[in-house]
Amino acid sequence: MNAPLEGRHALVTGGSRGIGLAVAERLLSDGAAVTLLGRDDAALAQAAAALAPRASSARVQWQAADVTDPGAIGRAFDAATRTFGPVGILVNNAGQARSERFDRTDAALWDAMLAVNLSGPFHCIQTALPGMLAAGWGRIVNIASTAGLAGYAYVSAYCAAKHGVVGLTRALALETAGKGVTVNAVCPGYTDTDIVRDAVRNISAKTGMDETRAREQLAQRNPQGRLVQPEEVAHAVAWLCQPGASAINGQSIPVDGGEIMVG
Helix, strand or coil, rough: CCCCCCCCEEECCCCCCCHHHHHHHHHHHCCCCCEEECCHHHHHHHHHHHHHHEEEEEEEHHHHHECCCCCHHHHHHHHHHHCHHHHHHHHEEECCCCCCCCHHCHHHHHHHHHHHHHHHHHHHHHHHHHHHHHCCCCEEEEEECCCCCCCCCCCCCHHHHHHHEEEHHHHHHHCCCCEEEEEEEEEECCCCHHHHHHHHHHHHHHCCCCCHHHHHHCCCCCCCCEECCCHHHHHHHHHHHCCHHCCCCCCCCEEEECCCCCC
């Protein structure tokens, strides 16, 4: 089929840039109607405008909301549903990463990392899941990280949140296994996005290392010696949303060139 997701409504959080935008583009090409969700109205409008010519009809819209605010999420989902129908595909991509030594990690930083990276997916899933269960079909894909599968120094709060996303994925997958809804996580390694560009600037500022060298250092964590591209992550997400992926459930799939071997 040329449009295996035709008739499906996908909502992508953090959809205005990076991995989220790449995922939205790929799901559109597979026939889904797509809602971009994020906090920045201007960035969302720009992203939707860029995607619109690639859709065969008016199949892209945006809603502004902060994933840490359950009320705002509920209102945004309601508005999106009025246009494209119930959300059948939810991609929890919104996230933030802040680096700090553990002994300098205060409660505010800890709470902020868990709020956006773990509680955000929780709020979105709670909002979307009832409709999926009623329809007897759904796809939930959580963008976790290799930090959800291994430890990284100086990002303990981020690692804890992403490990939580992997645990949430596995637990919920068991609850929905017989109800037509699959729940999986995609775990990118260092990817060419704003988060990595911010990390490069932070490394440079704290160590005096040249930014080019800092970027190369992160790329070397990947055995392929490069940063993952957002489109590569989007390909994995789209595959999990396909009708043929109905037996893939509760998995955390690294997209990292072989950095993490899960066995």
